[in-house]
Amino acid sequence: MSLRDVPSSRREALAADAADPLASFRDLFVLDEAGPVYMDGNSLGRQPKATALALSRLLEEWGSELVGGWQHWADLPQRVGDRVGRLVGAAPGQVVVADSTTVNLYKLAAAALDGRPGRDEVVADARDFPTVRYVVQGLASQRGLRVRWLDGPWAEGPSVAGVSGVLSPRTALVCLSGVNFRSGAVADMAGVNRAAHEAGALVVWDLSHAGGAVPVDLDGTGSDLAVGCGYKYLNGGPGAPAWLYVRATLQGELLPPVWGWWGQEGQFEMGPEYRPVAGIGRFLSGTPSLMGLVALDAGIEPLLEAGMEALWHKARRLTLLMAERAEQVLVPLGARLASPARDEERGGHISVAHELAWPATRLLVERGLVVPDFRPPDVLRLAPVPLYTRYVEAWDAVGHLAAVLADEQVRVPVPRSRVT
């Protein structure tokens, strides 16, 4: 099916599902066909049926092998890391699974700053996900650095021109997201990397909304460092461990701030001095979470099977369908698309801004129609996931949103509760 010839009626959406070469992947996930349309896979991915088996197998190993299991568990951070690497264009030996996105971001940003001594500026984006901004603020505060904040309309990502405008010989680090968490705007990774390198700076990418969602080519774009989330598009489950990437040629040069025993050469010799291993392993800190690792491994398996090219083709068709339908039925109700207008500049989700975004979110959830998510102050994110979202669901989700926005009930004030 051609990319832009997207379904323009519910019947055509059903026909697109019938012809979808990825349709059978939906069967790999736990789901209730009578449940709401799930449009929040970019917050918490659905559960692969294989996860339960992977955990049972680990419990079996722990029960029978006890501490001896570490003989074959120990290199799981690297083995699963290499599999994540296949999704984000990283050759083996450059990705490990460990810790949380936040901790990994801190480790890599601190390592990069240590790698550029004498420079006192960091470039970051005021529109970025909170933890990226806070980690950068913390490091800047602790080290007396100045943050050059990029800003602009949400629907635009940080542009190469914008980054170039603040780069200087003082810039140590550029810390940005590959896909904006709110608008879905896609950054030009190659362009930013090139500009930063010309200025002598290093770049850390947060790929939480990019990895497994859009084509990422870490090696091909000349990236230095990156982190990503395990529980969104990678389906690793709530609080799944995150991943980190360090370009092979940087691994000997950079040192993480946390000198942990899992990065030690001859770990079980327990020698007196910290001697980090030569490779990516030095970016490990403590004992890796085995339950998280085996669940994440099960989570990425369907992505590897489907292949990023096929997934991206369907993802774009899904968001195109939704953006076109939003234009038809949501804009007349006062909504506007808060994502980039051109689909090639958009990641795996679309965002819709409306002053009643919060009560609309609550109504959609309470009525069991759609699970979107809300981002303050006025944005609804809708994330179809090509592994398990049907075209007809994408169609219906926008329709349901239009219906609640047209409903009198949406004007009843509702206090904001904790949302994720």
Add this chain to the structure above:
Amino acid sequence: MSLRDVPSSRREALAADAADPLASFRDLFVLDEAGPVYMDGNSLGRQPKATALALSRLLEEWGSELVGGWQHWADLPQRVGDRVGRLVGAAPGQVVVADSTTVNLYKLAAAALDGRPGRDEVVADARDFPTVRYVVQGLASQRGLRVRWLDGPWAEGPSVAGVSGVLSPRTALVCLSGVNFRSGAVADMAGVNRAAHEAGALVVWDLSHAGGAVPVDLDGTGSDLAVGCGYKYLNGGPGAPAWLYVRATLQGELLPPVWGWWGQEGQFEMGPEYRPVAGIGRFLSGTPSLMGLVALDAGIEPLLEAGMEALWHKARRLTLLMAERAEQVLVPLGARLASPARDEERGGHISVAHELAWPATRLLVERGLVVPDFRPPDVLRLAPVPLYTRYVEAWDAVGHLAAVLADEQVRVPVPRSRVT
């Protein structure tokens, strides 16, 4: 049963098991009665049968509630933390479960150093677990601090006099373990805290071999900061998340180096500036590992049910039995007790030094007799765990070790493999 009247024959050991008020707790764990005697619960605790159920329940919630599950998952780091707190003498609101021991140690040590600006010395122990030493070395290297290393015989812990001898107005931080990983030597936490506080320094305790093993009274000993492991005596499974403690009165004063969104006031408002919550939550960084949390929660349940007093009584009787038997059957074979001689100075395990410790470890494992663990260069650790180790197993373990040390085979050189 009186503490020191320990079994002195196999028959008496069987009788002690028959009279053991904790005997039924063994049934709560996955184990193979035909398997080797497990003496490595201080490296990886056995699996509670309840763990599988806890994980199934979480999978059920993830599958059916999807992202909505966070409404009741979000405070698990604090809820499970409070339960860990009951095992280590911490009133509620001072412990959270998060990250790894290494990362937590880094976070608390860095926070303490930031809390004592202008001071440029750290006290640590050369006999300590590698990751404690490496984290301290890293922070010292990054901040230009001097480490005052304590040292001495393995069988002695860091003494209050030893610590006092290096304290000065330059000391920012004392970083020690409550129970030494190798010898089991118990530190005088109250005494060290008092001496450090008199010098104006803060103390971080690594309680990985203490929590759930020996009586710990964090509040009562006037402790500042502590971390501990989830996969040893707390039975949380391989790579379980760790815990951290920050005294209530220090929580407003100290700031972690990692400014993460899980420590943010009004987390889902996603505001522009990092504003840490007032309480212990500011020491959280990224999204907590749910699988790790529910498994750890299942792991500590039997400890809470049995109570630390009863557990400690049995633990001391088990190590007394083993130490006495070691005196009788291992010392004549050239071994010596590498743990403190007086049982009240000893944690939950005993260590035996012998030049053939490594090949003896291999023979015990290969023959399916005992799972001890080996610590270079010449120590075997034997850790009976009162929740699931029988007196007769403690008796047999020492006997099996004597048998392999007396066996010609033990003199055949064997290369050292990865051990945990």
